[in-house]
Amino acid sequence: MNTIQNKYYFQALDNFPYNMEETIEALNYALSYEKNADCLCLLARVYSEILNDYETAKEYFEEAMSINIHSLNLYPYFIDCLLWNDDYKEAKKLINFALTVKGIDKAVILNKKSLLLEYQKKYKKALNMINNARLHTYNSNFMTYLESREKQIKLKKKSNEKSK
Template identity: 45%
Template sequence: MNKYVLQALDSYPYYLENTLESLSYALSYDDSNTMALCLMGRLHAEQLFDFEQAKKYFQEALVHNLYALEIYQPYIQTLIDTNAYEEAEKTIEFALTIPGVSSSLFLLKRVLILEKLKKFKKALKVLNLVRLENLDSEMLSTIKDVEDRIKGKRKIGRKSKK
């Protein structure tokens, strides 16, 4: 990792001009740097809302290193945000096979897909699997928040059917 990638990581998301400048330098030195490509994808997705360009950066990073763990979370989130659920699900499936990956984080992305599809019962079942796989105490509150949100939506769905 070169110093420009570290500068970009240090600047993101608070100082976007410096982030972009540092990423440009990093990619000019090494256009296959997966960390720089991933952060460029994040910048396009999270700050500029240019999802198509973001996907291109994430895909380019994956071409260079299919096992770069830093790519999958933001890439899957971008796919979910753009309603590319099938592609997101395939990416989750692959990500779950990578050694060292936190399966609970990716299963939580699956829950988000199911929630967006209004498949609340299935989402809650997968959320139980997230609980079983989770090894991070800090994530417990996220799991609880997601569960409460889905249960609330499920209630609304029941009321609207009546």
Template identity: 50%
Template sequence: MKTDKLDKFLFQAMDAYPSYLEETVESLGYALSYDAKNTMALCLLGRLHAEQLYDYEGAKTYFEQALAENLHALEVYPYFIDTLLQNEDFDQAEKLIDFALTIKGCNKAEILLKKVSLLERKRAFTAAKEVLKEVKFNAYNSDLHYYISDTEKRLKEKIELSEGKKEKKAKAKKKKK
């Protein structure tokens, strides 16, 4: 019976998020009262803090609690990585990405896309393009194809932009001599 009620409130919270935040919070409260260590509830609470309240440190705490309960809580990794990237915790994000890729059942394409995002934020555009090739090998649905194409275009533009700046700097140095 306890599990039925937990699931009911968890599903209500998931259904309400992000459109009805008050209902989400209320349902999460009930779900966590039945099981304070439920990884799905903790993950959703972490998302709420990161995506709605921009409280990245609070979000990290909830994601860490969820993973402390179950390292195989696959639902946690994409959102935790996003939060780390938003908070510019790049070293921690890189370690989490590398670990997540070792977990059986993990959506490798999704996690590799997080790695592309990390590299892009670090302005390692060429390395990001290389990882994007690996994403293609691990993508098994058409929806992801459009996102990959857009990401490729964006990276190409950034590479061209950064190379253009290098050329301008080189020309400026030659003029000074």
């Protein structure tokens, strides 16, 4: 990205998700210079997280990946989009690939894998994945988050066992 494009990208990022009009305007300016993975990822997030238009979001995420497959920012958001759209097979493939990308935060991606397993009601495997994520966590805030996820999964597992 060039300096002017960076300026507009950071404006869009700064306004997201609180001022969508400014976000979209800044993104349009940034993308008018050149298409890049970070801008397309943010645009995909608008479609996924704000508009709940997962199919359009997937197109933008895929375009971002085609520009820069090593863009570390896009994987967690793309995985969320796939999970929200019940595209579990695609999510699993993307998670497995993301874990091979150099520099990726493995704890975050392993947590996404636990989420996928939780969506599929595979609670025991989801708990194992939380434990794997812990091994790759070097941040006390994320460790606390993983502990809360573990409690949530255990509650669901217990409820699921009672309902059988």
